[in-house]
Amino acid sequence: MVYPFYISGRSVTLNFSDWLDAHAKQVDWPAVTDRWMIMMQQYNPVLDEQIRTVIATLQQETSGPCRILDLGCGPGTLARQILTADERFTVVNLDVNPFWLEVCKRNLADFGKRAQLLAASFRDADWPNQVPGPFQAVVSLTTLHSLATESYQALLNQILHILEPGSLFLNADRLIVPKFEPEEPDPDTFTGDTWQGYYTWLKDTWELTDIFDAAQKQGDIFDGSPTGYDGDTNLHLLTEAGFINQNMYWYRDGRAVFGGKKPT
Numbered sequence: 001m002v003y004p005f006y007i008s009g010r011s012v013t014l015n016f017s018d019w020l021d022a023h024a025k026q027v028d029w030p031a032v033t034d035r036w037m038i039m040m041q042q043y044n045p046v047l048d049e050q051i052r053t054v055i056a057t058l059q060q061e062t063s064g065p066c067r068i069l070d071l072g073c074g075p076g077t078l079a080r081q082i083l084t085a086d087e088r089f090t091v092v093n094l095d096v097n098p099f100w101l102e103v104c105k106r107n108l109a110d111f112g113k114r115a116q117l118l119a120a121s122f123r124d125a126d127w128p129n130q131v132p133g134p135f136q137a138v139v140s141l142t143t144l145h146s147l148a149t150e151s152y153q154a155l156l157n158q159i160l161h162i163l164e165p166g167s168l169f170l171n172a173d174r175l176i177v178p179k180f181e182p183e184e185p186d187p188d189t190f191t192g193d194t195w196q197g198y199y200t201w202l203k204d205t206w207e208l209t210d211i212f213d214a215a216q217k218q219g220d221i222f223d224g225s226p227t228g229y230d231g232d233t234n235l236h237l238l239t240e241a242g243f244i245n246q247n248m249y250w251y252r253d254g255r256a257v258f259g260g261k262k263p264t
Protein backbone atom coordinates (compact mmCIF):
# COMPACT_ATOMS: atom_id res chain seq x y z
CA MET A 1 0.00 0.00 0.00
CA VAL A 2 1.45 3.39 -0.95
CA TYR A 3 0.63 6.31 1.28
CA PRO A 4 1.40 9.81 0.02
CA PHE A 5 3.06 12.10 2.52
CA TYR A 6 3.72 15.76 1.95
CA ILE A 7 6.60 17.01 4.01
CA SER A 8 7.79 20.62 4.22
CA GLY A 9 6.06 21.57 1.02
CA ARG A 10 7.64 18.84 -1.08
CA SER A 11 5.84 15.67 -1.98
CA VAL A 12 7.42 12.57 -0.49
CA THR A 13 6.03 9.16 -1.24
CA LEU A 14 6.53 6.74 1.57
CA ASN A 15 6.00 3.17 0.51
CA PHE A 16 4.54 1.44 3.51
CA SER A 17 4.62 -1.94 1.76
CA ASP A 18 8.42 -1.84 1.93
CA TRP A 19 8.24 -1.58 5.71
CA LEU A 20 5.57 -4.30 5.87
CA ASP A 21 7.61 -6.65 3.64
CA ALA A 22 10.63 -6.17 5.87
CA HIS A 23 8.96 -6.25 9.28
CA ALA A 24 5.43 -7.66 9.31
CA LYS A 25 6.50 -11.18 10.28
CA GLN A 26 8.61 -10.07 13.25
CA VAL A 27 6.13 -7.63 14.73
CA ASP A 28 4.33 -8.89 17.81
CA TRP A 29 0.98 -7.46 16.65
CA PRO A 30 -1.03 -8.50 19.74
CA ALA A 31 1.58 -6.85 22.00
CA VAL A 32 1.32 -3.59 20.04
CA THR A 33 -2.38 -3.35 20.92
CA ASP A 34 -2.18 -4.90 24.41
CA ARG A 35 0.52 -2.48 25.58
CA TRP A 36 -1.40 0.40 23.99
CA MET A 37 -4.58 -0.53 25.86
CA ILE A 38 -2.78 -0.93 29.19
CA MET A 39 -1.20 2.48 28.70
CA MET A 40 -4.50 4.12 27.69
CA GLN A 41 -6.32 2.62 30.67
CA GLN A 42 -3.68 3.76 33.12
CA TYR A 43 -3.82 7.34 31.88
CA ASN A 44 -7.60 7.11 31.69
CA PRO A 45 -9.07 4.76 34.32
CA VAL A 46 -12.60 5.62 33.15
CA LEU A 47 -11.91 4.67 29.51
CA ASP A 48 -14.32 1.70 29.48
CA GLU A 49 -17.16 3.80 30.86
CA GLN A 50 -16.38 6.55 28.35
CA ILE A 51 -16.54 4.08 25.43
CA ARG A 52 -19.76 2.54 26.80
CA THR A 53 -21.30 6.03 26.82
CA VAL A 54 -20.37 6.55 23.17
CA ILE A 55 -21.99 3.26 22.22
CA ALA A 56 -25.14 3.82 24.30
CA THR A 57 -25.54 7.31 22.81
CA LEU A 58 -25.09 6.00 19.27
CA GLN A 59 -27.70 3.34 19.95
CA GLN A 60 -30.18 5.84 21.36
CA GLU A 61 -29.67 8.54 18.76
CA THR A 62 -29.62 6.48 15.56
CA SER A 63 -31.90 3.95 13.94
CA GLY A 64 -31.45 1.55 11.05
CA PRO A 65 -28.14 1.00 9.26
CA CYS A 66 -25.62 3.50 10.59
CA ARG A 67 -22.29 4.41 8.95
CA ILE A 68 -19.87 5.90 11.43
CA LEU A 69 -16.58 7.70 10.79
CA ASP A 70 -13.87 7.44 13.49
CA LEU A 71 -11.34 10.29 13.32
CA GLY A 72 -7.85 9.19 14.46
CA CYS A 73 -8.78 5.53 14.85
CA GLY A 74 -5.35 4.30 16.02
CA PRO A 75 -5.51 0.56 16.65
CA GLY A 76 -9.32 0.55 16.33
CA THR A 77 -10.05 0.88 20.05
CA LEU A 78 -13.43 2.47 19.51
CA ALA A 79 -14.50 0.62 16.35
CA ARG A 80 -13.90 -2.79 17.88
CA GLN A 81 -16.40 -2.13 20.66
CA ILE A 82 -18.88 -0.26 18.45
CA LEU A 83 -18.94 -3.11 15.90
CA THR A 84 -19.27 -5.73 18.63
CA ALA A 85 -22.16 -3.88 20.27
CA ASP A 86 -24.56 -3.54 17.37
CA GLU A 87 -24.88 -5.12 13.92
CA ARG A 88 -26.46 -1.93 12.59
CA PHE A 89 -23.11 -0.18 12.77
CA THR A 90 -20.36 0.00 10.17
CA VAL A 91 -17.22 2.05 10.84
CA VAL A 92 -14.86 3.88 8.48
CA ASN A 93 -11.57 4.18 10.37
CA LEU A 94 -9.54 7.23 9.38
CA ASP A 95 -5.93 7.76 10.42
CA VAL A 96 -2.93 9.58 9.00
CA ASN A 97 -0.48 6.92 10.14
CA PRO A 98 -0.27 3.79 7.94
CA PHE A 99 1.15 1.73 10.80
CA TRP A 100 -1.96 2.36 12.91
CA LEU A 101 -4.17 1.54 9.95
CA GLU A 102 -2.37 -1.79 9.60
CA VAL A 103 -2.89 -2.53 13.32
CA CYS A 104 -6.52 -1.45 13.00
CA LYS A 105 -7.04 -3.70 9.96
CA ARG A 106 -5.73 -6.70 11.89
CA ASN A 107 -7.81 -5.91 14.98
CA LEU A 108 -11.02 -5.52 12.96
CA ALA A 109 -10.51 -8.41 10.52
CA ASP A 110 -13.38 -10.37 12.11
CA PHE A 111 -15.88 -7.72 11.07
CA GLY A 112 -15.32 -8.02 7.32
CA LYS A 113 -16.82 -5.20 5.29
CA ARG A 114 -18.37 -3.58 8.36
CA ALA A 115 -14.90 -2.18 9.10
CA GLN A 116 -13.21 0.01 6.49
CA LEU A 117 -9.91 1.89 6.54
CA LEU A 118 -9.02 5.28 5.19
CA ALA A 119 -5.56 6.88 5.03
CA ALA A 120 -6.11 10.62 5.33
CA SER A 121 -5.29 13.59 7.50
CA PHE A 122 -8.21 15.40 9.06
CA ARG A 123 -6.03 18.52 8.89
CA ASP A 124 -6.06 18.50 5.08
CA ALA A 125 -8.51 21.02 3.67
CA ASP A 126 -10.02 18.43 1.36
CA TRP A 127 -10.19 15.29 3.51
CA PRO A 128 -14.02 15.33 3.40
CA ASN A 129 -13.76 14.75 -0.37
CA GLN A 130 -11.72 11.60 0.26
CA VAL A 131 -14.34 9.92 2.44
CA PRO A 132 -17.41 8.23 1.04
CA GLY A 133 -20.03 10.19 3.03
CA PRO A 134 -22.55 11.13 4.19
CA PHE A 135 -22.30 9.58 7.64
CA GLN A 136 -24.97 8.96 10.24
CA ALA A 137 -22.37 9.64 12.97
CA VAL A 138 -18.80 10.89 13.39
CA VAL A 139 -16.85 9.85 16.50
CA SER A 140 -13.37 10.31 17.92
CA LEU A 141 -11.52 9.03 20.99
CA THR A 142 -8.62 10.74 22.80
CA THR A 143 -7.43 12.56 19.70
CA LEU A 144 -8.91 15.99 19.05
CA HIS A 145 -7.78 17.62 22.33
CA SER A 146 -4.38 18.24 20.74
CA LEU A 147 -5.78 20.52 18.05
CA ALA A 148 -5.35 24.28 18.37
CA THR A 149 -8.61 26.23 18.39
CA GLU A 150 -8.46 27.31 14.74
CA SER A 151 -7.79 23.78 13.51
CA TYR A 152 -10.46 22.32 15.77
CA GLN A 153 -12.97 24.88 14.55
CA ALA A 154 -12.10 24.13 10.90
CA LEU A 155 -12.48 20.41 11.58
CA LEU A 156 -15.89 20.88 13.20
CA ASN A 157 -17.06 22.71 10.07
CA GLN A 158 -15.86 19.81 7.93
CA ILE A 159 -17.53 17.25 10.19
CA LEU A 160 -20.81 19.14 9.91
CA HIS A 161 -20.41 19.05 6.13
CA ILE A 162 -20.06 15.25 5.87
CA LEU A 163 -22.80 14.40 8.37
CA GLU A 164 -26.29 13.58 7.19
CA PRO A 165 -28.81 16.20 8.41
CA GLY A 166 -30.05 15.34 11.91
CA SER A 167 -27.08 13.10 12.69
CA LEU A 168 -24.53 13.12 15.45
CA PHE A 169 -20.92 14.04 16.22
CA LEU A 170 -19.53 12.55 19.45
CA ASN A 171 -16.11 13.34 20.84
CA ALA A 172 -14.83 11.19 23.72
CA ASP A 173 -11.83 13.08 25.00
CA ARG A 174 -9.93 14.75 27.80
CA LEU A 175 -11.24 17.95 29.31
CA ILE A 176 -9.24 20.70 30.90
CA VAL A 177 -10.15 20.38 34.54
CA PRO A 178 -7.35 21.52 36.85
CA LYS A 179 -7.72 18.73 39.39
CA PHE A 180 -7.35 16.01 36.76
CA GLU A 181 -4.62 17.58 34.70
CA PRO A 182 -1.47 15.63 35.65
CA GLU A 183 -0.31 14.20 32.38
CA GLU A 184 2.53 12.25 33.95
CA PRO A 185 1.32 9.35 36.06
CA ASP A 186 2.36 8.57 39.61
CA PRO A 187 5.44 6.33 39.26
CA ASP A 188 4.51 4.47 42.46
CA THR A 189 1.27 3.13 41.04
CA PHE A 190 1.92 3.18 37.29
CA THR A 191 2.97 -0.17 35.88
CA GLY A 192 2.39 0.28 32.14
CA ASP A 193 4.29 2.40 29.63
CA THR A 194 4.21 6.18 29.66
CA TRP A 195 3.19 7.67 26.28
CA GLN A 196 6.80 8.36 25.54
CA GLY A 197 7.94 4.95 26.75
CA TYR A 198 5.36 3.22 24.55
CA TYR A 199 6.38 5.08 21.41
CA THR A 200 10.07 4.55 22.13
CA TRP A 201 9.46 0.80 22.49
CA LEU A 202 7.37 0.69 19.32
CA LYS A 203 9.66 2.73 17.10
CA ASP A 204 12.94 1.27 18.30
CA THR A 205 11.80 -2.34 18.27
CA TRP A 206 10.42 -2.35 14.73
CA GLU A 207 12.25 0.53 13.05
CA LEU A 208 9.18 2.67 12.76
CA THR A 209 10.78 6.06 13.29
CA ASP A 210 10.61 7.13 9.62
CA ILE A 211 6.96 6.09 9.33
CA PHE A 212 5.98 7.92 12.53
CA ASP A 213 8.00 11.03 11.68
CA ALA A 214 6.38 11.21 8.24
CA ALA A 215 2.90 10.66 9.69
CA GLN A 216 3.46 13.33 12.30
CA LYS A 217 4.69 15.84 9.73
CA GLN A 218 1.65 15.10 7.61
CA GLY A 219 -0.88 15.14 10.44
CA ASP A 220 0.75 17.08 13.23
CA ILE A 221 -2.19 17.43 15.59
CA PHE A 222 0.12 18.95 18.18
CA ASP A 223 -0.20 22.41 16.76
CA GLY A 224 -0.75 24.60 19.77
CA SER A 225 -3.32 23.26 22.20
CA PRO A 226 -1.61 22.03 25.37
CA THR A 227 -4.14 19.44 26.52
CA GLY A 228 -7.58 20.31 25.25
CA TYR A 229 -10.48 22.53 26.21
CA ASP A 230 -12.85 22.92 29.11
CA GLY A 231 -16.49 21.86 28.83
CA ASP A 232 -17.92 25.31 28.10
CA THR A 233 -15.38 25.95 25.35
CA ASN A 234 -16.11 22.60 23.75
CA LEU A 235 -19.84 23.30 23.66
CA HIS A 236 -19.26 26.86 22.44
CA LEU A 237 -17.07 25.66 19.55
CA LEU A 238 -19.81 23.22 18.54
CA THR A 239 -22.35 26.06 18.52
CA GLU A 240 -20.03 28.28 16.46
CA ALA A 241 -19.67 25.53 13.88
CA GLY A 242 -23.46 25.24 13.53
CA PHE A 243 -24.23 22.14 15.60
CA ILE A 244 -27.46 22.04 17.61
CA ASN A 245 -28.45 20.08 20.73
CA GLN A 246 -24.87 20.39 22.00
CA ASN A 247 -24.50 18.22 25.03
CA MET A 248 -22.03 16.88 27.54
CA TYR A 249 -23.40 13.34 27.52
CA TRP A 250 -21.05 12.13 30.26
CA TYR A 251 -18.25 13.43 32.46
CA ARG A 252 -15.93 11.82 34.95
CA ASP A 253 -12.48 12.59 36.31
CA GLY A 254 -11.37 14.94 33.55
CA ARG A 255 -12.81 12.83 30.72
CA ALA A 256 -15.98 13.52 28.81
CA VAL A 257 -18.22 12.59 25.93
CA PHE A 258 -19.69 15.61 24.26
CA GLY A 259 -21.19 16.40 20.90
CA GLY A 260 -24.02 17.81 18.91
CA LYS A 261 -26.28 17.26 15.94
CA LYS A 262 -26.37 18.64 12.44
CA PRO A 263 -29.61 20.58 11.92
CA THR A 264 -32.17 18.87 9.73
Ligand SMILES: C[S@@+](CC[C@H](N)C(=O)[O-])C[C@H]1O[C@@H](n2cnc3c(N)ncnc32)[C@H](O)[C@@H]1O
Nearest residue numbers: 072073074077095096097121122123141219221
Ligand atom coordinates in the same frame (compact mmCIF):
# COMPACT_ATOMS: atom_id res chain seq x y z
C1 LIG B 1 -3.88 9.34 20.91
S1 LIG B 1 -4.14 8.41 19.47
C2 LIG B 1 -5.80 7.77 19.74
C3 LIG B 1 -6.07 6.55 18.91
C4 LIG B 1 -7.42 5.87 19.14
N1 LIG B 1 -8.52 6.78 18.90
C5 LIG B 1 -7.50 5.30 20.54
O1 LIG B 1 -8.14 5.95 21.39
O2 LIG B 1 -6.93 4.25 20.80
C6 LIG B 1 -4.37 9.64 18.21
C7 LIG B 1 -4.52 9.08 16.81
O3 LIG B 1 -4.79 10.15 15.89
C8 LIG B 1 -4.04 9.94 14.70
N2 LIG B 1 -3.85 11.25 14.06
C9 LIG B 1 -3.06 12.28 14.45
N3 LIG B 1 -3.15 13.31 13.61
C10 LIG B 1 -4.03 12.93 12.64
C11 LIG B 1 -4.53 13.58 11.49
N4 LIG B 1 -4.15 14.82 11.18
N5 LIG B 1 -5.40 12.90 10.71
C12 LIG B 1 -5.78 11.65 11.03
N6 LIG B 1 -5.34 10.98 12.12
C13 LIG B 1 -4.47 11.62 12.92
C14 LIG B 1 -2.74 9.31 15.19
O4 LIG B 1 -2.06 8.64 14.15
C15 LIG B 1 -3.27 8.37 16.28
O5 LIG B 1 -3.63 7.12 15.76
